[in-house]
Amino acid sequence: MTAVSDQSAAPAPPSQPEHVATPAPRTFGTVVRGYVALTKPRIIELLLITTVPAMFMAAHGLPPLFTAVATLVGGTLAAGSANVLNCYIDRDIDQLMSRTSRRPLPQGLISPRSALTFGLVLGAVAALLLWFTTNPLATALSIGANLYYVLIYTLLLKRRTAQNTFWGGICGAAPVLIGWAAVTGTLSWSAWAFFAIVFFWQMPHFWALAMKFKKDYAAAGVPMLPVVAKPMRVAVEIVAYSWLMVAASIALWVVGMSWIYGLVAVALGGWFLIDAHRLFVQVSRGERIRPMRLFHLSITYLTVLSVAITVDALI
Structure with a gap:
């Protein structure tokens, strides 16, 4: 932020952004929809779009049904975990942006502590599911992608460099490798x-x-x-x-x-x-x-x- 050149001018008091949405009524249905929204389903859809063909390529046809279903479910939970934790970390800036101000945390629909717990639980379940249903390489790639997205991209790079999208692209493309590894155990x-x-x-x-x-x-x-x-x-x-x-x-x-x-x-x-x-x-x-x-x-x-x-x- 730039410094104020006129030392005699008093800083303007912080104001509520005009685009902040009115919180939705807190009912069972809105809370459930809020938890789902934290996982960013539309982003998960894009990730699954690349996971499926990677499995078909790796299998040279139809992949084993059990492996495919387990990988897609585990991948959905893992991606959901990363997105929830991203929402938890970015809750301060989400309320400043019109595109994100309607998310559950800026609206106060879900508490930060509940979101953090939800994200960690999803991540743990995803890791266990992939470990017991696929193989160590697919599991390691999934865990590594999540840790990279949350710790390296969201916490370290997103607010510090204009090349955040470039470095974040590594975990965004990881579902391809996870899907392939789940079928073959190799890359x-x-x-x-x-x-x-x-x-x-x-x-x-x-x-x-x-x-x-x-x-x-x-x-x-x-x-x-x-x-x-x-x-x-x-x-x-x-x-x-x-x-x-x-x-x-x-x-x-x-x-x-x-x-x-x-x-x-x-x-x-x-x-x-x-x-x-x-x-x-x-x-x-x-x-x-x-x-x-x-x-x-x-x-x-x-x-x-x-x-x-x-x-x-x-x-």
């Missing part, structure tokens, strides 16, 4: 290529979102790249990581997929690159920026690519 070049796709995907995905909610992140003191860098630099990095993502998708084709996946990967990659460059042109020309178009496209990209991987593995 291969195909697993790492798929990991690279999801890793590089996260930069254009999250930076597009951060461009839209730049004022929110600035108000909360979170140095997301669009907050601390000029729009042109953000646009350049989005284009660069989009190219790396597409290159990784081609690498996956080379190391183990058929022409079915290859055609989809090339077509999807071309579509994504066109839109990433469109955003760059909007910024360079000083036109109105529409980053949410790329954000929504990124979700479609990852979903369709994951379906293509699954179909390819089956055929």
Whole structure:
């Protein structure tokens, strides 16, 4: 924060943000929905979208049903645990952002202590379930990803560096490795290529979102790249990581997929690159920026690519 240059001016008293939502009535139903919301189900959906095709790839077809179900349930609980703990740690800044002010902790629907307990219990159950139903490698990867997300990303990096999204991308892409390891007990070049796709995907995905909610992140003191860098630099990095993502998708084709996946990967990659460059042109020309178009496209990209991987593995 910048210092006040006029020493005679009294600091303004802190005020309640205008966007703070009115707390919902505390009933059994709202509390249950609050606990579910703490796990961030929509983020978990994206994680599962990459776990499933990784298991199909690893099995060269249908993975063992028991292993698949156990991995998905354990992965859901593990991701839910990490998200709950993230909400617990970030409860102070969530109340400052319009996008997050309606979450259960800023609303006072669930107490911080209850959220912390809930997150730790979910994490413990996830670890035990994966340990007894999959194998040590999958379990270790899951525990490591959660610890990295909570301790390294959320506590150490998120509020200190504009490259927080880059470093956070490691745990965001970890479900690919967990799914693969759960089936095979090992990791291969195909697993790492798929990991690279999801890793590089996260930069254009999250930076597009951060461009839209730049004022929110600035108000909360979170140095997301669009907050601390000029729009042109953000646009350049989005284009660069989009190219790396597409290159990784081609690498996956080379190391183990058929022409079915290859055609989809090339077509999807071309579509994504066109839109990433469109955003760059909007910024360079000083036109109105529409980053949410790329954000929504990124979700479609990852979903369709994951379906293509699954179909390819089956055929």
